Amino acid sequence: xxxxxxxxxxxxLSRPSxxxxxxxxVVLLLVIIFSLxxxxxxxxxxxxxxxxxxxxxxxxxxxxxxxxxxVFGALFAVVMWVNLILADRFGxxxxxxxxxxxxxxxxxxxxRPRAALVYGVVSLLTGAVAGLNASGQWNVWLLYxxxxxxxxxxxxxxxxxxxxxxxxxxxxxxVTWGLVALFVTLILTTLAHFLxxxxxxxARGVSVAxxxxxxxxxxxALIALFKAAGYVIARWHLVTSTNAYVxxxxxxxxxxxxxxxxxxxxxxxxxxxxxxxxxxMRGWSLPAVAVGLWAFVALVxxxxxxxxxxxxxxxxxxxxLETPYIAxxxxxxxxxxxxxxxxxxTFAGSSTVPSTVxxxxxxxxxxxxxxxxxxxxxxxxTIRRQSIRSYYTFTxxxxxxxxxxxxxxxxxxxxxxxxxxxxxxxxxxxxxxxYTHGYGVALLAANQVDPTTGxxxxxxxxxxxxxxxxxxxLTQPGIYFGVGDSGWxxxxxxxxxxxxxxxxxxxxxxxxxxSGGVRVGGLFSRLALAMRLSxxxxxxxxxxxxxxRVLFVRDVTAMAQKAAPFLSFDSQPYAVIANGHxxxxxxGYTTSSQYPYxxxxxxxxxxxxxxxxxxxxxxxxxxVVIDAYTGQMNYYxxxxxxxxxxxxxxIFPGMFHPLSAMPAVIQQHLRYPQDIFAAQAAAIGRYxxxxxxxxxxxxxxxxxSPTTGAGPPSSTLAxxxxxxxxxxxxxxxNAPMSPIYQVGALPGVNHQQLLESLAYVPAGNSSTVQTLTxxxxxxxxxxDYGNLNVYVTPRGQSVTGPAQADSEIQQNAAVSSNITLLDxxxxxxxxxxxxxxxxxxxxxxxxxxxVTSISNPMPQxxxxxxxxxxxxxxxxxxxxxxxxxxxxxxxSGGSSSGGTTHPSGGSKGSGTGSALATTYLAQxxxxxxxxxxxxxxxxxxxxxxxxxxxxxxxxxAQAALAG
Numbered sequence: 001x002x003x004x005x006x007x008x009x010x011x012x013l014s015r016p017s018x019x020x021x022x023x024x025x026v027v028l029l030l031v032i033i034f035s036l037x038x039x040x041x042x043x044x045x046x047x048x049x050x051x052x053x054x055x056x057x058x059x060x061x062x063x064x065x066x067x068x069x070x071v072f073g074a075l076f077a078v079v080m081w082v083n084l085i086l087a088d089r090f091g092x093x094x095x096x097x098x099x100x101x102x103x104x105x106x107x108x109x110x111x112r113p114r115a116a117l118v119y120g121v122v123s124l125l126t127g128a129v130a131g132l133n134a135s136g137q138w139n140v141w142l143l144y145x146x147x148x149x150x151x152x153x154x155x156x157x158x159x160x161x162x163x164x165x166x167x168x169x170x171x172x173x174x175v176t177w178g179l180v181a182l183f184v185t186l187i188l189t190t191l192a193h194f195l196x197x198x199x200x201x202x203a204r205g206v207s208v209a210x211x212x213x214x215x216x217x218x219x220x221a222l223i224a225l226f227k228a229a230g231y232v233i234a235r236w237h238l239v240t241s242t243n244a245y246v247x248x249x250x251x252x253x254x255x256x257x258x259x260x261x262x263x264x265x266x267x268x269x270x271x272x273x274x275x276x277x278x279x280x281m282r283g284w285s286l287p288a289v290a291v292g293l294w295a296f297v298a299l300v301x302x303x304x305x306x307x308x309x310x311x312x313x314x315x316x317x318x319x320x321l322e323t324p325y326i327a328x329x330x331x332x333x334x335x336x337x338x339x340x341x342x343x344x345x346t347f348a349g350s351s352t353v354p355s356t357v358x359x360x361x362x363x364x365x366x367x368x369x370x371x372x373x374x375x376x377x378x379x380x381x382t383i384r385r386q387s388i389r390s391y392y393t394f395t396x397x398x399x400x401x402x403x404x405x406x407x408x409x410x411x412x413x414x415x416x417x418x419x420x421x422x423x424x425x426x427x428x429x430x431x432x433x434x435y436t437h438g439y440g441v442a443l444l445a446a447n448q449v450d451p452t453t454g455x456x457x458x459x460x461x462x463x464x465x466x467x468x469x470x471x472x473x474l475t476q477p478g479i480y481f482g483v484g485d486s487g488w489x490x491x492x493x494x495x496x497x498x499x500x501x502x503x504x505x506x507x508x509x510x511x512x513x514x515s516g517g518v519r520v521g522g523l524f525s526r527l528a529l530a531m532r533l534s535x536x537x538x539x540x541x542x543x544x545x546x547x548x549r550v551l552f553v554r555d556v557t558a559m560a561q562k563a564a565p566f567l568s569f570d571s572q573p574y575a576v577i578a579n580g581h582x583x584x585x586x587x588g589y590t591t592s593s594q595y596p597y598x599x600x601x602x603x604x605x606x607x608x609x610x611x612x613x614x615x616x617x618x619x620x621x622x623x624v625v626i627d628a629y630t631g632q633m634n635y636y637x638x639x640x641x642x643x644x645x646x647x648x649x650x651i652f653p654g655m656f657h658p659l660s661a662m663p664a665v666i667q668q669h670l671r672y673p674q675d676i677f678a679a680q681a682a683a684i685g686r687y688x689x690x691x692x693x694x695x696x697x698x699x700x701x702x703x704x705s706p707t708t709g710a711g712p713p714s715s716t717l718a719x720x721x722x723x724x725x726x727x728x729x730x731x732x733x734n735a736p737m738s739p740i741y742q743v744g745a746l747p748g749v750n751h752q753q754l755l756e757s758l759a760y761v762p763a764g765n766s767s768t769v770q771t772l773t774x775x776x777x778x779x780x781x782x783x784d785y786g787n788l789n790v791y792v793t794p795r796g797q798s799v800t801g802p803a804q805a806d807s808e809i810q811q812n813a814a815v816s817s818n819i820t821l822l823d824x825x826x827x828x829x830x831x832x833x834x835x836x837x838x839x840x841x842x843x844x845x846x847x848x849x850x851v852t853s854i855s856n857p858m859p860q861x862x863x864x865x866x867x868x869x870x871x872x873x874x875x876x877x878x879x880x881x882x883x884x885x886x887x888x889x890x891x892s893g894g895s896s897s898g899g900t901t902h903p904s905g906g907s908k909g910s911g912t913g914s915a916l917a918t919t920y921l922a923q924x925x926x927x928x929x930x931x932x933x934x935x936x937x938x939x940x941x942x943x944x945x946x947x948x949x950x951x952x953x954x955x956x957a958q959a960a961l962a963g
Contacts, residue, residue, distance in 0.1 A: 013950070015842065040531035043626035047518045047525065048553065052633060054563045057652050061565070064142060065135040073131020076181050083185050083219070087192035088115045090211040099370040111403055119554060130181060137173050141565050144170035146650040148643035152335065154239050155328050156249050156598035162643055164239065164594045165617070173367040178226045185415040186219045217287060221275035224290075228268035230358045233571045235261045239596035242615070243310075244322060245696065246329040247616065251321040252310045257730035260301040277638040298432075309507050319696045326692040328862045332597035333363070334690075337789070344688070347747065347791035348841035349799035351869050355889035357840040363752050364837065365890060366407075367743040368878060370861060371456055372411050372832030372847050374710035377850055378444070380857045381456060382414060386442040388463045389501065391435055394417040394442065395484045398574025399741035400669055401754045402443070404459055404469040408752050410446040410457070415582055415628060417482040429495060429536050433544075436489040436497045436512065436551075438479030440465035441575055441582055447743075451877070454851075454860030460577070463500035464508075475580035478629045480516055483573055483584070485524040485554035488533055489745075491517070494543045511525045516631025517551035551631070556584040557610075559883065560624045563633055564588065564647060564655075567622060570673040571610040578665045581629055585666065588622030588635070590644035604682040607736065608676035620654070620676050621645040625666055637664045639783075672756055672778040672786050673740045678704075679764055681776050681920035682736070684790065689772075700795075702773050704736035705802045710833045713810065713819050718802065737802060740833060746777055746789060747838045754780040759802050759836055772801040772843065775836065802834045805845040805867040812872040818849070821861065825949060828854050844868050848876065868919030902912065924953035 043192020049058035147166035153159060193199045198212035235258055249258070271290040280285045314321050334340050358365070363749050371378040379397050387393050394414040402411050417438035423430050444459035450457055459469045467473045478499070480491065491497065493514030499508045529550055530539040538544065553559050556573050570587035591612055593600060596930040598616035611618065619642040625634045635656045637645055649656050659667075685702040689695045717734050739756050746755070756778040762769050774792045779785065793799045800808070809815055809831075832848040845867040850859035864879035865874045873884030882890035916944045928950050935943045 019869075021219055028177055033338040037531050037534075040703060042530040043516060043525075043528045044532045044552075044721045048194055049563070050516065051518055052559075052563060052631070054655065057563060057655060060142075060652060061138055068138060068141060069131035071131075072134035073127040075127075076130035077123040077127025079181065080126050080185050080188065081119055083189040083215075084119035084122065084192050085195055086215055086696065087189050089120065090193065090196070090198050090209065094111075109791055113674050113931050117379055119192075126184065126188070130177070131507045131627065134173075134177060137170075140169045141174055142651050143647055146647045147460060148650075150643050154332075156239055156254070156596070157236065159236075161596060164236070164596050165644070166647065168233065168236055169594060170786060172237070175226055175233055176227045179223065179230065182219060182226060182269050186216070189219065190216065213282045213284070214279040217275045217282075220287060220291075221272040221379070224268050224272035224294075226273060228265050228272070231261045231265045231268060235265075238600075240594060240600075242600075245318060246322075246326055247599045247603070248325060248329050248332065250325045251314050252306050254325075256306040256309045257302070258538040260305065262296075263301060264298060264796065267297055270681075283891070304803065319693065322696070323692045328597045329599060330687060330692065330695060332595060333599045333616070333683065333687050336595040336598035337680055337687070338619065339684060339687060340349050341682065342688075342788040344746070344790045345793060347774070347838075347843075349793040349797060349843065349941075350467065350841045352840050353842045353844075353868075353886055355887070356480070357842075358889045360750060360885060361745065364744040364839070365878075367410050367447050367752065367881060368451055368834075368837055368846050369399075369410050369742045369835050370864065370878065371412055371444060371446045372710050372733055372848060372887050373399055373446075374832065376857070377710060377830055377832060377859045378412050378446075378456065379414070380852070381859050382412075382444070384444050384856070384858045385455070386418075386458065386461055387419075390422045390855045391424065392416050392438055393422065395482065396572075396574075398578070398677075399446065400574065400671070400741050402459075402471060402577075402669075404445055404471065406470060408743060409448075410741075410754075411443050413441055413443040413460075413484050413575055413577070415479045415584075416440050416442060416463075417479050417485060418815065429543065431487075432489050432538075433493050433495040433541075434498055436491050438482060439463060439499050440474055440477035440479070443471060443575060443577070445469075445830075450862045451960060454862055456861075464598065472577045473580065474577065474582070474631050477582070477584060478510070478512075478514075480514065480551060481554050481556055481626060481628050481631045483556060485556075488550060488552040488554070490520070490538070490544055491549050491551060492546060493541075498551060504858060512549060513628035514549075514627075516629075517549040517553075520546055520548045522546065524820050531750075556586060556626045556628075559626060559631065559633060560586050560588065564622075564624075564635065564636070568612055568656040569610045569624075570675045572674050574671070575628070576669045578663060578669075582628045583666060584628060585669065585671075586624040586626065587620055587676070588624055589676060590619050590642055590648075592617040592644065599683070599687075601679060603836065604686075605736075606679055607738075609678065611675050611679060617644075617680060618676055619644070620673055622958045623662065623670065625662065634662075667782045670780055670782060670785060671754060672780045674756070677739050677756055677778050678736070678758070678777075678789065681739075684776060684788075685760060685763065688790065698763065701763035703763040705759040705761045705770065705772070706734035707737040707802045707834060708806050708831075709738070711830060713823070715830055715831075739836060740831075741837060742837075746779070746835065747791060747840055756780065761801050761803070763901055766796065770801045770803040770807075772799040772804075775838070775843075777838075800845070800867070800869060801835060803845070804847065805834050808867050808870060809847060809865055812874070815849075815872065815874045818863060818874060822851050826854050828852050828857075830859055834867075842868070845881075846881070849874070921953070921957045924950045924957065 036117075046055070046058055049055050052757035096633060109734055130959040135757055143166045148160035148162050150165075154161060154164070190199070193209075193212045193215070198209045200207040218448065236252045238258060239249060239250040241249050241253050241257075243257075244254055271294050274286050330566055333441060337673055372944050373379060379394060382397060383394050393416075393419055393924070397412040400411055403409070404411070417440060418435055420431060420435070423435050429722040440463065441460055442458055444456040444458045448457045449455070459471045460467045465477050467476045491514075496507075497512060499510050519531065520529065526539065526544075530536065533550075533552065551892050553562055556568055559568070560569055567588040568591055573584050573586045575586055576583045593612075593614050593616050595617040600614055600616045601611070601612050619639050621637060621639045621642045622645065623636045625636065628631070637649070637656050638659060638660050639645065640658070645656070685704065686695070686698075688702070689698075689700055694700060706717045708717055713955045737758060740757055741754060741756050743752055744755050745752055758776045759770060759772055760774040760776070762773055772793055774790055777791070779787045779789075819829050828851070830850045835846045837844040837846060846864045847867070848861055849863040849865055851862045854857040863874050863876055864878040864881045865872065866878070866885045868885040871885045873881045873882040875884060879891050928947075931943050931950065933949045
C-alpha cells in the first residue's frame with residue numbers, strides 16, 4: 001500500500017483560461033440560437049390558438065406541462081441532491097489509495113472540493129429530465145383532476161369505471177415514475193459513495209462503511225414501499241388483463257395472480273420494514289434475506305403457479321372455467337363499444353321481389369349510386385373536368401345527400417383546392433402570396449349520368465361556381481383551408497390573390513378578408529414567424545403588411561388535432577355547402593384502453609384509420625365544423641352522456657358547444673363516421689353472440705365480407721397484413737370491405753336517408769365461404785343519428801354475399817365479352833364497388849362499369865351490372881339492368897330516372913342490341929382517331945392495325961343491330 005507521503009498533494013485549481021470562456025460563450029450562443037426557434041414556435045403557436053379562439057386550451061395545456069415539470073423535476077432534484085450530499089457527508093475524509101484507486105483519487109482531488117456545486121448540477125440535470133418526462137402526462141393529470149363517473153361498476157373490485165379511466169392511469173404514472181426515480185437515485189448514490197470512499201474495492205472483497213449501508217437500506221426500503229404500491233395497482237390492472245381467453249381477469253388471474261399480488265404487497269411491506277431495521281443493524285444479512293425471499297416468492301407464486309394452473313387446469317376445461325369471465329367481457333365490450341342499443345332484425349334473403357315491393361322501393365332504386373368516389377373513378381374524372389386550371393385540384397370526394405330538383409339525391413362533393421406543386425411558375429411570390437387558395441366546389445349527382453357521353457352531371461360546377469337543380473349558391477367560394485393542404489401562405493398582402501380567370505384571360509383577384517391563421521403584426525412577431533417558417537424572404541418582403549395573415553396550418557384535420565390534441569379524428573373529413581360558403585365537417589372520438597373487461601381493438605383486426613391502434617372504449621362524441629374561408633373551428637358535442645367528453649368540457653370551459661347550437665343546414669348533412677362504424681362492425685361480428693358458451697365455440701361468429709373493391713376487373717380480393725405485438729407481419733388475410741354510403745331506405749321503412757352499410761360472412765376461411773350471414777346499416781339523419789341495425793339471414797340458407805356477386809360478374813359471358821372489347825387499344829375498364837341494395841327481404845347488387853384512357857384517365861360510365869341471386873345483367877342503363885334481373889316492374893316502379901334517361905325524357909336506346917351497337921361504334925371512332933394520329937406520326941404499321949380494329953368494331957355493330 002502506498003504511504004501517505006507517496007500520495008500526490010491536491011493541486012490548487014487554476015482559474016479558467018480565456019479559451020475556456022470563449023468556448024463556453026460559443027456553446028451558450030448556439031444554445032440560445034437553437035432555443036430561439038423553439039421559442040418562436042411556442043410564441044406563434046400561442047398566437048394561433050389565441051386568434052383561433054382557443055387561447056384557454058393553449059395556456060391550460062402549457063401551464064399544466066410546466067407545473068408537472070416543475071413539481072416532479074424539483075421533487076426528483078431535491079431527492080437526488082439530498083442523497084448525493086449525504087453520500088458526500090458519509091464519505092471518508094482521510095483516504096489511503098490502492099494502485100487501482102486512480103479514479104477515486106482524481107475525484108477526491110478535482111471534484112470533491114466543489115462537491116456541492118457538482119451535485120447541484122447533477123441534480124438539476126436529472127431533475128430536468130424527470131420533469132420533462134412528467135410533463136408528457138398532462139392529459140392524464142387533467143383527466144385525473146376532472147374525473148367523472150360512469151354509473152357502472154366493474155364486476156371484480158366493484159369500482160366505478162371512471163376510477164379505471166380517470167384515476168388509475170395517474171396512480172400508475174406516479175408509482176412508475178417514483179420507482180424509476182428511486183432506482184436512478186440508488187445507482188447514482190452508490191456511485192457517489194464509491195467515489196467518496198464509502199465503498200472500497202479491496203483484494204479481499206468490497207468494503208462498505210456502516211453509514212453507507214444504512215443509507216442504501218433507506219433507499220431500498222423506499223423502493224420496496226413503491227413496489228408494494230405497484231402490486232396494488234397491478235391488481236387493479238387485472239381488469240384489462242390479456243392473459244385469458246378474452247380481455248379482462250380470467251380464471252387464472254382471479255385464482256392465482258390476484259392472491260399472488262396480495263401476498264407480494266405484504267411481502268414488499270415486510271421487506272421495507274426489514275430494510276429500515278437494517279439502518280440500526282447495518283449488515284447485509286437482513287437485506288439479503290428480504291430481497292432473496294421476495295425474488296423467490298415472486299417467481300413461485302407470481303410466475304410458476306399461474307403458469308401451472310393455466311396449463312394443467314384451465315386450458316383443458318377452458319370452456320367451462322372461463323364462462324363467467326367471458327360473460328363479463330361480453331357485457332363490458334358491448335357497453336364500451338356502444339353496442340347495447342343495436343337492433344337485430346331477421347332478413348329472409350328471398351329470391352323474389354314482389355312488384356308491390358318494387359313500387360314501394362322506387363325511390364331506393366332511383367337513388368342507387370352509379371358514381372364511385374374511388375380516386376381512380378369519380379375523383380379522377382372530377383379532377384380533369386372541374387379543376388379548370390392546372391393550379392387547382394380535388395383531393396377527395398365525399399358522399400352526401402342534397403335536395404336536387406326537390407328530391408333527396410346522393411351526391412359526391414369535393415372542394416376545389418390549390419395545388420402548390422402545379423403552379424404556372426413556382427416563384428416565392430406565386431407560391432406564398434398570390435396562389436393562396438382554392439375556389440368553389442364540384443358537386444355531382446351520384447345516381448345520374450349523361451346518357452350520350454357517360455360523363456357525370458355536375459350540379460355545382462365551373463369557375464365561378466354555378467349551382468343548378470336548386471342546389472345552394474356559393475357567395476363566398478374561397479377555400480383557404482382544406483383536406484391535405486400543406487405548406488404556408490400569407491394572405492391579405494399588397495399582392496392580389498388569384499380567384500380564377502375570365503374567358504378573356506384576365507384574372508379575377510381578391511384580398512383575403514377572413515380571420516384565419518395569425519396576424520403578422522409588428523417587428524418581433526414578424527421575426528418570430530420568419531424563424532418558424534425558416535424563410536428570410538418573409539422577413540424582408542415589402543408585400544407583407546402588419547395586417548397580413550400567415551396561414552401555416554391549413555389542413556383541416558391538422559387544425560382540429562392541433563386545437564384538441566386529446567381527441568382522435570376520423571380519416572374522412574368532407575365538405576358541405578352551407579349558408580353561401582364551404583364548411584368541412586370532421587368527426588372527433590374519445591377513446592380509452594382502460595375500460596374494465598372490454599375487448600381491445602388490437603385483437604379485432606381493424607384496418608388503419610384515424611382511431612388509435614389500441615383502445616377498448618370509443619364514442620363519436622364530437623363534430624368539428626371548420627369554415628374553409630375563415631378557418632373558424634366549432635366543436636359540437638354529439639354524445640353528452642360520454643363521461644370523457646364531460647371531463648374535457650370541465651377542463652376547457654367554453655370550447656365545446658351543444659348540438660343544438662350547430663346550424664340546422666349542417667345538421668342536415670351529418671354522417672355517421674366511417675372509422676367508428678368499421679370498428680363497431682368488427683366488434684359486432686363477435687359480440688352479437690351474448691351466450692358465453694356459444695361465444696367460446698364461435699360457431700356463429702361473423703367477419704366483414706371481403707371484396708375486390710373498385711378497380712380493374714383483374715383485381716383479386718384485397719389482402720391485409722396480420723401483425724403481432726411487435727408490429728411484425730406474421731400472415732396475410734382477406735381485407736374487409738370498406739363502409740359504403742348510399743341514399744336509401746332501411747328494409748320495411750319508407751324513408752330515404754343517408755345509410756352506411758357493411759356485409760358479413762361466416763368467420764373463418766373467407767376465401768371459400770362467402771355467403772351473406774348478415775349486414776349492418778347505420779343511419780345518419782339527425783333524429784336517429786348513429787342507430788345501428790343488423791339484418792340476419794336464416795341459418796342454413798345460402799344468400800349471395802358481395803364477394804360471390806363479384807364472382808358472378810366475373811364469370812358472366814356477356815360481362816366478359818364487353819370487358820374484352822373495351823379493355824384494349826389504350827382504354828382501360830374499371831369497376832366500381834359492389835353496392836348492396838336491400839329491397840324489403842331481398843338483396844340486390846349493382847356494380848358500375850367505367851371506361852377510361854390509360855394515358856389520360858377520365859372515366860366514363862359505359863354499363864351498369866346488376867346481380868340478383870345468380871342472375872347477372874349488364875346494360876347501358878340501370879333501368880335496363882334492373883329490368884333484366886328484377887322484371888319490368890323495376891322500371892315501371894320509377895328506376896328509369898336517376899339520370900340515365902335521354903334529355904328529352906324518353907329512354908335512350910331500344911335494347912341491348914342497340915346499346916351494344918352504340919358501344920362498338922364509339923370504339924370504332926376511338927380507333928379511327930388513333931389511326932389518324934399514327935398516320936400523322938408516320939407509324940404505318942400502327943395505322944394499319946388501328947384501321948383493322950375500326951373495321952372489326954363496325955362489323956360487330958352491324959351484327960348487334962341485326963339481332
